[in-house]
Amino acid sequence: AESIPLHLPSSLPAHKRAEIIVPNLDHIEEELRVAQASDALVQLRLQLTKRTYAARYKGRNICSQNHYTRFRELQDQVENKIKASQLKYNVARSALLNLRGPGPWENSLKELHTDHIRGLGEHSLRAEEQESDRQMQ
Secondary structure (H helix, E strand, C coil): CCCCCCHHHHHHCCHHHHHCCCCHHHHHHHHHHHHHHHHHHHHHHHHHHHHHHHHHHHHHHCCCCCHHHHHEEEHHHHHHHHHHHHHHHHHHHHHHHHHHHCCCCHCCCCCCCCHCCCCHHHHHHHHHHHHHHHHHH
16 A cells, blocks of 8 residues: 555646645645654754764673674664664655745755765764774774
């Protein structure tokens, strides 16, 4: 059921929407997409917080190869969730762009690139993490 494509108004060309869809269905999808983008940003913040605290924990507490391997699996899970949140946000934003077209709403829901995603104080944590990785090898 999750793989069945939904043909929402944003997936239709703008000139055909008026002929095909039920009145106000595009407005309902807009509300859905704004909520989807907001939810994705909340999830992204949560995962970035996890990544930040995990890196701090790793630097202070991981001392054996066995612990490092298990911890790496946890970090990989967090990274996958970060990528999923980014994808969910960008899909919602793209649908909004198809529905609304360019406009002032783009100031609050900007395109999210991979290089935009980083946690608080992550520059210094990455240096710590690289140092601890070097020490483990």
